[in-house]
Amino acid sequence: MASTRYASDRGLTSRMLVTMFLLGLVYVVFVTAFFVIAPKFGVIALVIALAFLFAQYFFSDKLTMFAMHGREVSPEEAPELHGVIDRICAMSDAPKPRVAVADTDVPNAFATGRNQKKAVVCVTTGLLRRLDPVELEGVLAHEMAHVAHKDVAVMTIASFLGICAGLITRFGLEWGLWGGFNRRDNDQNTGMILLAVVAVSAVAYAISFLLTRALSRYRELSADRAAALLTGRPSALASALTKVSGEIARIPTNDLRQAQAFNAFFFTPAFGKGFTISHLFSTHPPLDKRLAQLSKISDQLSRGV
Template sequence: MILIWPSLRHLPRAFGTEARKGDRKKESLVFNYVRTAILIAALTALFMGVGFLLGGGPGMVIALVIAGAMNLFAWWNSGSMVLRYYKAREVTPETQPSFYRVVEGLARRAELPMPRVYIIDNPQPNAFATGRGPNNAAVAATTGLLQSLNEYEVAGVMAHELAHVRNRDTLIMTITATIAGAIGMVANFALFFGGSRNNPLGIIGVLAMMILAPMAASLVQLAISRSREYEADRGGAEICGNPHWLADALEKLHYGSERIDNPAAEGNPATAHMFIVNPLHAHARDKLFSTHPSMESRVARLREMAPRNENRREKTEAWPTGPWSETNPNSSRQEPRRSPGPWET
């Protein structure tokens, strides 16, 4: 229960905020928190079960201590580590005024502290959020994203990432990824320490556990990741004010991520769940082991959220490159006339 607590302790606050916005949203939020808590409980039980099968009661206690220590380390350091790994550079209102302004306005709409804003020099269009919580969160977008989407679609993507921050998903996914990784590590140790005659599993059972335990842990982790993506899509559409902006962006990001490599993500697949679309090519069409729901289902849900009379194209034509892009040769031109975005006052 110690490992589940971080995902549950914010439930009353989130529940109270959403309750004022309608029973349907309230029920959806509660359902997602309960489902996530159950899945994390299953993951924790699986890890402790592996420890028990290898070392009895002491093994189970050791497994719990290891999981707690790894969770604490990952929770405290994951944000800075992933930003360093992807060589993200922080931007300011002076260096990237348009992009920063979009994030600032959306954070205000979401009633969140202003996160740190980063850009990653990577041609694959993608984005992620990280950090221990709303007070020290960071959002990052690749140069490929900023050059591929117009301002409204960028707003939809950043709203999705801020929804992750508001829902504390960065903490939840750090916990699940850490426990899943620990299960795989302990299962590998089983070959060396689990083959004694006193082990009730026997050598065949140990080998089976080495194969099945990490697989089961991965499936639970992926189920949690997919459920949080759906909730962030819903929250992102609410924050930016138009579900079509995020839906349009997802279609473009999906197309781009399938055709442009992300070597950094391929080198560390454990970070794939952080991105708004799957950055990996290995499981691009493997729905069972995908860290994200299918693009078709995500887009369909977003389209259903929009009122039928809502203007899907409440924006001008897409810019070939965003006006905030440092490599945009037309960045000094006059911006086209358009309807005000929801982040503008």
């Protein structure tokens, strides 16, 4: 974790290490099996995946800002927003990130950038309209905790295996559906080889997906905890969570669908009304679990623990 006044989280650090270790094991098995089955196709897929990893790691801030239609704002353009960021930087002894606003009614915020020097904290106009300054401070402290924990860099690296396996699975299925499963070349059953490639890739993707989602859910709890302890106002963060979650349910479905692709970055996921299967594989823990943690922190602070 970076040298800031954000509370350290050994649980997050240990989970990051365990997740990366397990993903490394899966990656070694995946690459070994894949190159035994289809070495030529493996080289092409690996090169493509490495290109994606490079772009996502080094240009994550630009790509996310472009996709979310976010734009950097100066202190003159958004004095109150900059003022809140400045207070958090003073409390946390962290360098100030770039500040941006995305023009959308979906109330949310996100942080991106591979390190503190490249960090961007972006809030939506919908969030600015709905939260009071104290609630906004809690949300922004949460997002800046992600930057201090180096979450973006870790999650980008952790997702590499999933990207690689996902690409191979997709391309393999598309090729197979266009007749690849029935091909035979030079007395070799190309279709069976392709089917084996898709199967191995799908298993690797499923394992990496579950591991990274589990880590993502914990990092959200860790950011909530760090923000609550830094500001000393867990109730303000709880209020913001409750308000934002309730407001998101009222957003038009089309707007939600556009936002859901960025759930991993958001302060709270863009889910519609009711419970769906997507909640089971969410990037964020359930709202009641986040509120319970904040309530516990509030009790501890009131007792001076």
